[in-house]
Amino acid sequence: xxxxxxxxxxxxxxxxxxxxxxxxxxxxxxxxxxxxxxxxxxxxxxxxxxxxxxxxxxxxxxxxxxxxxxxxxxxxxxxxxxxxxxxxxxxxxxxxxxxxxxxxxxxxxxxxxxxxxxxxxxxxxxxxxxxxxxxxxxxxxxxxxxxxxxxxxxxxxxxxxxxxxxxxxxxxxxxxxxxxxxxxxxxxxxxxxxxxxxxxxxxxxxxxxxxxxxxxxxxxxxxxxxxxxxxxxxxxxxxxx
Ligand SMILES: O=C(CO)COP(=O)(O)O
Numbered sequence: 001x002x003x004x005x006x007x008x009x010x011x012x013x014x015x016x017x018x019x020x021x022x023x024x025x026x027x028x029x030x031x032x033x034x035x036x037x038x039x040x041x042x043x044x045x046x047x048x049x050x051x052x053x054x055x056x057x058x059x060x061x062x063x064x065x066x067x068x069x070x071x072x073x074x075x076x077x078x079x080x081x082x083x084x085x086x087x088x089x090x091x092x093x094x095x096x097x098x099x100x101x102x103x104x105x106x107x108x109x110x111x112x113x114x115x116x117x118x119x120x121x122x123x124x125x126x127x128x129x130x131x132x133x134x135x136x137x138x139x140x141x142x143x144x145x146x147x148x149x150x151x152x153x154x155x156x157x158x159x160x161x162x163x164x165x166x167x168x169x170x171x172x173x174x175x176x177x178x179x180x181x182x183x184x185x186x187x188x189x190x191x192x193x194x195x196x197x198x199x200x201x202x203x204x205x206x207x208x209x210x211x212x213x214x215x216x217x218x219x220x221x222x223x224x225x226x227x228x229x230x231x232x233x234x235x236x237x238x239x240x241x
Pocket of ligand 1: 211
């Protein structure tokens with residue numbers, strides 16, 4: 001499975017640096033992507049540094065451009081993280097511009113969905129973000145988050161809801177792959193993900209999980225590492241891959 005860890009701006013800088021150093025010493029049998037609040041060079045062995053955002057293609061300040069991300073060898077960027085949309089009123093037009101910036105610059109977008117809940121509204125949200133984008137030969141990650149779980153700081157999503165959204169997204173993305181020439185997509189699940197949440201995501205069929213900064217030390221993150229490593233071991237035993 002893919003595991004995406006996204007630090008938030010309330011996490012102290014020193015804690016972020018320590019986390020990045022400590023996780024380098026763990027055995028990780030899964031793909032880990034980590035987004036610190038300040039992007040740094042993507043040169044760790046155990047995991048990839050990714051970006052929390054990418055700029056518009058306009059003369060702006062305070063946002064990181066595709067050229068800086070390319071220079072830092074960063075290959076993934078969030079577009080439209082739900083907290084940016086909720087607190088900074090980021091519109092789907094802005095997110096679409098960020099998405100196109102990713103696609104034009106060899107950066108895999110992590111498209112965040114979940115401002116609306118319910119499968120049909122999630123697809124509508126996705127369509128308005130994707131509009132007019134040329135997806136041929138591109139890779140994308142779609143992160144569906146239970147926003148109410150993140151906001152209430154507890155896992156209040158239901159299995160049925162997460163599964164219904166997964167099935168609808170998968171159907172939509174399979175069709176889109178055929179019609180647009182998209183090279184590949186992955187679906188990840190977020191919203192107060194803990195060990196149990198990882199099990200739920202894997203059982204439904206999600207390719208990975210999105211986790212915030214609730215595990216501020218690598219020691220507290222270890223149960224999640226164990227769960228992700230165990231899933232890989234079990235898959236090897238069952239499918240041989
Ligand atoms: O927003 C998130 C990750 O970007 C999820 O945060 P939580 O894991 O705290 O719900």
